[in-house]
Amino acid sequence: MALIELNQVSKTFLVKKQSLQAVKEVSLTVEKGDIYGIVGYSGAGKSTLVRLLNGLEIATSGSVVVDGENVESLKAKELRDFRKNIGMIFQHFNLLWSRTVAENIQLPLELAGVKKAQRQQKAAELIELVGLQGREDAYPSQLSGGQKQRVGIARALANDPKLLLCDEATSALDPQTTDEVLELLLAINQKLNLTIVLITHEMNVIRKIANKVAVMEQGRVVEEGTVAEVFRHPQQAVTKRFVQQDLNPEEDLREVLSEFIEANPQGTFMTLSFAEDNANEPIISQAIRQFDVDINVVSGKVQTTKDAAFGALTVMITGKPAAIEETTKFFIAQKVGVEVIKRG
Template identity: 70%
Template sequence: MLLMETEGKEVKMALIELTHVKKEFSGKNGAIKAVNDVNLTVEKGDIYGIVGYSGAGKSTLVRLLNGLELPTSGTVVVKGQDITKLKNRELRNFRKKIGMIFQHFNLLWSRTVIDNIKLPLELAGVSKAEQKTRAAELLELVGLEGRGDAYPSQLSGGQKQRVGIARALANNPEILLCDEATSALDPQTTEEVLDLLLDINKKLNLTIVLITHEMNVIRKICNKVAVMELGSVVEEGDVLDVFRHPQQTVTKRFVQQELAPEDDTDEMIQSFMKENPGGKIVTLSFKENNANEPVISQAIRQYAIDINVVYGKVQQAKGSTLGSLTVLLTGDPEEIDKAVAFFNSKEVGVEVITHE
């Protein structure tokens, strides 16, 4: 058990702990720091998202969690065990309890669906009868009943990823690593696969570490998130807190891309500012305790300003509402500043995008 009692309350303990982890590779121009002094804690039952742009170090980090890569320095502790100290056989046995799914499925095309799922069990020396029973259970779990005799070439992308998930669960892992698992899927199929992962997390109390460059994936199912840039974790915390109060520039960029409409927002903002050079554009971020409060109309009544809506979006994240509204404030500069202070007093997040 990874739980302890503290004054009658159940407290989660860490399942995965990374302490000052670095991973360097040799390059033509010297050492490349793929992972740079990362400290990270994942608790049992978490769906922990690691987000970053290409080259941020996400894939290297996730490979450190199952020993496919060993750190240059620092410690990687899983279930109280420092995996950097495991020998070959110990490491192989350790990996059996960590499942992994990939962006491009990595299925064996000459094998049927059922045989792909059985593969880890075959390698583990499980009897054929047990393989058959377990594979049938997993087919049902991932919603592929009746497709066991099909080949990967006969499946859609979403179905292939379901096979990949079933195969990753074959040995009853305690941790599931997902390396860009939805990047090759269309939006609708992505939603379905994320719903499946969320369902598996709840049914099996399975800890999931999910790396992605898509913030909508984080918003959809994760409860914790770490943002990576140039090999370092620059921001981390509860998903709702990070969405509502992003601190780092890269995090703000991710959140703005997620909450902004599909249009070219930069061009839209520049157009508004060109027509209103004395105005100020701000993004207002709302949460549940103020999402329904009419702060816009209150500000217009109290201060000599006009407010034009530039764009806005409302989304759900882990059962809570996230809202963002970007507006243009025009009027006397002092009145604009008073309105901004008013928004802050109402616990509405305020970020000034451009101003004159």
């Protein structure tokens, strides 16, 4: 069942008497229980899109429907009540530094007029949920970045929301802490069946916990689907760039390829794409044993998404043309994607 439905949504801002279209004719659906990733580079329109979901911005055209509510038609009080069903966590935590962990978590309940005893009980439950037992009376200045974000998550859950929006929620964290926070979000999704929308420019965040993804560029959604499908078969140039960066985060593949090609002008270079069915199979070793070829790995790795494994290896193959052709046919027969970069 759909929790979010966007139909041909656009948002235009007036900047110095000029129109700036931040979101352009976006249509997408988020089902209840999804962890839905929205990824794009700076200026792609993803943060504006998330503000349309909680009514902080109103669409210029199109419709934004969240949990059956048409957001642009809500009046002031209706909008305030609507937002109680949406939790929000941010890159820089947005905690009150004069309040303890427990007091920060209780803040939304205090603003909603919930009695003190109920606020304290709810805060205690959430502190246990996010793994902050023993830190109830600590102040934000006494917490690590990961602990601060756990407070932010707990506070966002205080009103028992139906939807959790995460706007670059892990961007300020180191890789290990990022993984811990993502694991917590996944656990919350599974335990509470809470729908989560992740806004990020980091494809590895999407890969680790999301089940669906939309890729944005210049205000438009240019590609969407399940995470496994998009990672295995990226169609748009921007998506291919995101996937390649995730597979090879520490090297510039073009530079490495150029060096290999210059040193081995007779080699055939190709990128092999592996999916769930063959990502863990010793296909390259099998090819070397069956055919009179040598295969050197230039770059790549196998990764896992929430639901599947995938990966890509760029390789150099040397041998007689007939043997290389047979090797290529073998890869294809094993359901490995083959993209020839340069023939020897």
